[in-house]
Amino acid sequence: MNVAEPQSSLARWIYRAYIAVFLIYLVAPLVAAGVFAFNDSMFPMLPWKGFTLGWFFGNSGEQIGMFHDPRLLDGLLNSAEIGLMVAALSVLLGTCNAFLFERCDFPGKRFLYIVMIIPLVIPGVILGISILLLASMVANWASNSLNIELDLLRPGVFLIVLGQASFLTTITSLVIAARLGKFDISLEEAALNLGASRFRALRTVTLPYLMPALVSAFIVAFLVSFENFNTTVMLVGSKAPLTITMYDRMVRVGSTPVLNAVSFFLMIASGGLAVLSLFVQREKTEMRATQR
């Protein structure tokens, strides 16, 4: 018998019913967004007019599928490009931070650790506007005083990458530091005793151990970047990522089933990546179990 569970069967039954209702609440909007991608109709609503893949692959008449819509495709590619850069940058920074807080001792360490967490509790919109304003100020100043055009600091991919990395670095730092904290330092010492250089010990012992955390931090950063809207919308230039394109379409054109197709695609892709990241995490716990 499970002591944590309610004892009367009525209470248990109500509890389970609540869980079921909650799961329906979780899933209903996702199902609604996804299922109409396959409806052969001009509008994402009932009645059901038959199954079609036209909103994905269609290329005729009014039914232009997402893979033949140049703006949506561009958005997808831009999002992927931004996501990869953000993930690489924030994993790199996160790894440095992990070593800084797990391996070094210095005055003010506890304070700086809190500082490292702060970006997570700043609303995304504020990160977006503040980086936009600072970058614009520097770019304006360079343009007026030095006659140099710093196009990188104008709204665009570079600023989006910086804006998203500003808070994702906190997440990657925490993920990587958690794993580095469990590393048995005597393994590294053994490598050094056996004559390895510090760099070699790092490359052949420590980094392979960290790899699951690095991969999972990379995937998490990529996913969050891919779906981010609040910070991105302030920094976007001519190359818009998918969420911005989709939002524009929703607000200006109204919803057509091609947006359901994009939603379905995003759900499958991010769901798949999320499961992959959990899988990497599980590998890591299994490895830890076998080490003991």
Added chain:
Amino acid sequence: MNARTGRLTLILLLAPFVMWIGLLILLPQLDILAISLRRQVTFGHYTFSLINYINFFGEPIYWGTLLHTAFVSVLVTFLALVLGFPIAYYIAKIARRRSRAALFLICLVPLWVSDLVRAFGWIILLRETGLVSQFLQDIGLVSQPVEMLYNETTVIIGLVYTVVLFMIVPLVSTLSALDDSLIEAGLNLGGSRMTVMRRIVVPYAMPGVVAGCIIVFMLTAGSYLTPILLGGKNGMWFTGLIYDQFITRYDWEDGSTFGVLLLVFTTVAVWLGLRLTGQSLASTVAKRGE
């Protein structure tokens, strides 16, 4: 390792941290603070002034929107806690191994789906021509289409939906660590189920509760898509005002002022939450990484 290489390592590792925090967090925040405290005299020339803040508090729509956002954020946080706690408790303490993993996975997957997709799903369900309206007509409860978008209740339902998973995840991780024998001991010593819940389970879960509340509150107060898409044009939401100032009016001074006020407001709320519960940022939010 001698002292000199140790020092060099420290400097090399500290440099990226300082660049990150300095250039991407600290300087930009100071910049919007500076911009919020200035007034344009002639083109390109500015002077220090509190006029933007005075304007803010002189305009009931502005501070009313901030108050409204604050109130809804607190309400959403409370609802997410009340609705999420039983789910987290079930996953952590009652479900058997396999169904636990499955339930947790179901709870995690929507976490990774963009806000935009979730709001879009709600629109398809709740608008006049949507599924719920259609369903109510089919079963004969209503005789004509009903519009369920663009009202406060829908915004709150949508916001709770968007953030409740961020409540459940930290709760599950703290509750999982609670040993069943503590509950058993409480029951054996004559505590009722309510007492055990109140005196043992909830205090034990407190770091998770605080972490969840902070994250949920921040996400709600800073959210944009859900309140704007589900609440429509006249839904009063503070981030909506900020975007308006920047995107449609190009008013940097007012926009920065609103941004600073939102930041001050959320910081004070988080600080109060930590203070009242005796937790710290490191013991709550940072646990997310593990």
